Amino acid sequence: MFNKIIVALDRSEMGQSVFEQSLALSKLTSAKLMLLHVLSPEEEESPDLMIAPNIDYYPGWNEQGFKLYQQQWEAFKNESLQMLQSWCAQANTAGITAEFTQNTGNPGRKICQLATTWNADLIVMGRRGRSGLTELVLGSVSNYVLHHAPCSVHIIHFPTHLKPTAVKLETTSVAN
DSSP: OEEEEEEOOOOSHHHHHHHHHHHHHHHTTTOOEEEEEEHHHHHSSOOOOOOOOOOOSSOOOHHHHHHHHHHHHHHHHHHHHHHHHHHHHHHHHHHOOEEEEEESSSSHHHHHHHHHHHTSSSSEEEEOOOOOOHHHOOHHHHHHHHOOOOEEEEEEEETSSSSSSGGGOOOOOOOO
């Protein structure tokens, strides 16, 4: 069935549910997990680019603004690493072989590249629910992965009337 599962995570509310469902699937199939977070300026909680006029003639980055942005980006990067380490420890404690990686770049491309190099059987990821003009302008990571991944893709959707934290994962055991 599945031997290697990539779990594409972000820092949204959906991340915890994506992790929990991946963990349950891994328990059922005895698959290894690769937890992946891609640092991207498009992620909801990433620091904003701070472009503001400075005292020079040309508007743009001043040194102080750039340093502040770098500090915020480092904090964002470290918090994301701590999130991955915590989830990896939870998986290992549950008896699942898990490792993690954090990359920077275009999330869809990075997910597909890792799936190729790690020889993944499955990618599990959430979906923000963008549609129409918003999806056309901003793009959809899940849509990109669905069309470019070298393996199967499981996209987790949440009903629009429920918050992701309200959805509970239910598992049943099947006796042979």
